[in-house]
Amino acid sequence: MSNKLDAGILVAHPLPRLPVGSDKEDRGAVLIVGGETVMAGAAILAGLAALRVGSGKLQICADRDGVAAMAVTVPEARIVPRRSRMRLGPLVKAAAGKASALVIGPGMDAMAHERRLALALLEATPECPAVIDAGALPDQSVQGLFSQLSGGRTIVTPHAGEMAAMLGRDKEAIKADPLSAARDASAILQAVVVLKGATTFVVSPDGAAWRHEGGVSGLGTSGSGDVLAGVIGGMLARGAAPVTAAMWGVVLHAQAGAMLAEQTPLGFLARDLLNVLPDALARLDATPDAVR
Secondary structure (H helix, E strand, O other), X not given: OOEEOOHHHHHHOOOOOOOOOOOOOXXXXXXXXXXXXXHXXXXXXXXXXXXXXXXXXXXXXXXXXXXXXXXXXXXXXXXXXXXXXXXXXXXXXXXXXXXXXXXXXXXXXXXXXXXHHHHHHHHHOOOOOEEEOHHHOOOOOOHHHHHHHHOOOEEEOOEHHHHHHHHOOOHHHHHHOHHHHHXXXXXXXXXXXXXXXXXXXXXXXXXXXXXXXXXXXXXXXXXXXXXXXXXXHHHHHOOOOHHHHHHHHHHHHHHHHHHHHOOOOOOOOHHHHHHHHHHHHHHHHHOHHHOO
């Protein structure tokens, strides 16, 4: 059983209100920890999405070979060199200590050392909420430690294939009963789960569940999930609780897609979502009954 993620739910879970005259310090800082240089675009999409929904400051941890290019591409961000793929270096640890929210995983391969890095970041920042995506998602070998470190402050954002790998199940079994899979993962990980799909489920560790239906087909494009992870991370940085950040992130991502689909049903790019996110958020925050 799940509740429909609609206007009434968003009204019941409002975003924190920013003080009049708020500056970037009031709106929080996001740290994006992504993959190697060949997938640097994923971290860029996530980081810009966080800024587009109101996060005040952005740091991106980049492979050291790509720091210069990243700095030119995203002048709004402070770029932190990732000198080792095997451990948490002092520069990354210091950047994490300044963050209001973490987004770990965009562009990462599903490798053991990436999962260990995610655990090290969670251990180093016990009070900081985090979005865990893509290659940083915990497999069964690390789920016990992940649940201890999570404490309900993390949000994992798998699609059906990633959920199958996390739970050691067949992908078709996940697609046949996505809500059950999301509930199992949430209980195991002690994390909010956002199971992405045509119908997206948001599940909290206490078993409460919501579903969002009607996402446009155009959102099924490369980089779209990275934008969603960044949107949720931006909401966390602004002070939203994990469940609230997940709900608003899912709806806002879908709303941005719907706005683009009015002009181009298929063929818009993940980067195009960035340009409409502020307007989508303004509409949604002012009138939640505009939910699509």
